[in-house]
Amino acid sequence: MIKAVTGTKDILPSDINRWYYLENIVKEVFANFNYKEIRTPVFEETALFARGIGEGTDIVSKEMYTFLDRSETSITLKPEMTAAVVRAYIEHSLGTLQPLNKLFYISPMFRQERPQAGRFRQFHQFGAEAIGSTSPLLDAEMIEMSYNIFKQLGLKDLVVKINSLGVPQSREEYKNKLRDFLSDKKDKLTEESRKRFDKNILRIFDSKIESDQEIMKNAPLLIDYLDEESKNDFEIVKEYLTKVGIPFEVDSALVRGLDYYTKTTFEVISNKVGSQSALCGGGRYDLLIEELGGKPTPGVGFAAGMERILLACENENSFTLPDPSIDVYLIRIDKGLESTVAEIGSLLRSQKLSVEFDYLNRSTKAQMREANKLNAKYVLFIGGDEYSRGELLLKNMADGQQKIFKKDEINKIISEVK
């Protein structure tokens, strides 16, 4: 038997309504904040991600689905969306049409990681990008939108973490301070953290090992080394979040794994999804557009993992959807009336009613059981004595009441059902 590739999942009809529910809330909230949807191809030239996300990042160096197409072009299935949106922004000169572009997306992403709870190789993200303004109010808006979406989904067990990474220059200065601090403690760190010392020193704060955490307790904090502008912007973000009633924690250890982040970064964590607890993450990327060949333009955005969010919703039992139902099930009493049933079905369907009937030549009883299983509001009996008298029998499945209609009075049946 051929099975779905490792780390990929089918979304079956029994799951789809939860996805629609999520997607509708996402679209509503983005419309609420005047973000417009953008759709980009699932694959791009590999160079886009290498340059945008950073060669040294885990995503680029070991997780991308990269292959040569038949014309020997290196192609990569998109592992994240920001680089793709920025590419489209530059390519179509969106910045010349209006100074600020507020964009959102819902799309599959691909990363070849080891699957785990809340982590897949093909997964789905929604997210937003606001390109063209340095206003920290937009940073806060990103947090507000994601928070609103989670609230509307009924999620409760959430923590919003924010941090500021500052500008590259102040960050470099800070990294040197951190290196100095750790220079005589380096050999006490775990092997994993010693690797981080060279690769991405900020990450040592993330270590889950107690001995590492003990060492880092007295380490200098990035927050204390921010440049003035980053510091002011961060204050504005905090102030706004407080005003609109979004609880948050400042986490100076919050480091994002993509190279392009500057200033504000944030994550929303759920305690209900296992160890892959970040439901969404994002931040400002004021240098990325220039890096990718556009005019220097500031931007800020976030991305949210839809599988993780739905997992959190399931584990918190945060919402329940009504059972799907149909309006009318047509019951064929006599053999030979198949095409009559289909014709009546066509009439009802043309009036936007959801209608189903039997295609398997089953007994009346079996058809009734099917109608019940489909949660039909009404069944319409076609056949028997009534039919030979020119009549049809309509039964309300909730209360069992039956009414007789003339065969040529389908309109009356339709208004009864509606």
Place this chain on the structure above:
RNA sequence: GUGAGCGUAGCUCAGUUGGUUAGAGCAUCUGGUUGUGGCCCAGAAGGCCGUGGGUUCAAAUCCCAUCGCUCACCCCA
């Protein structure tokens, strides 16, 4: 890439110290008198016990390998 756990019907799981035709619940299908659902009752269908090899008179059960799944590290959404 590293580590741990688990693979028996569509799903959730039983399967006694290795011992005949491998079970249950749910789901599916068919019935329970002339043409009517849910509840109930009766019956049916559905498994090379993940795959390959080994030990044994005998393997779902023990051993090895392999594949797959799950969780964790890592990383991230």
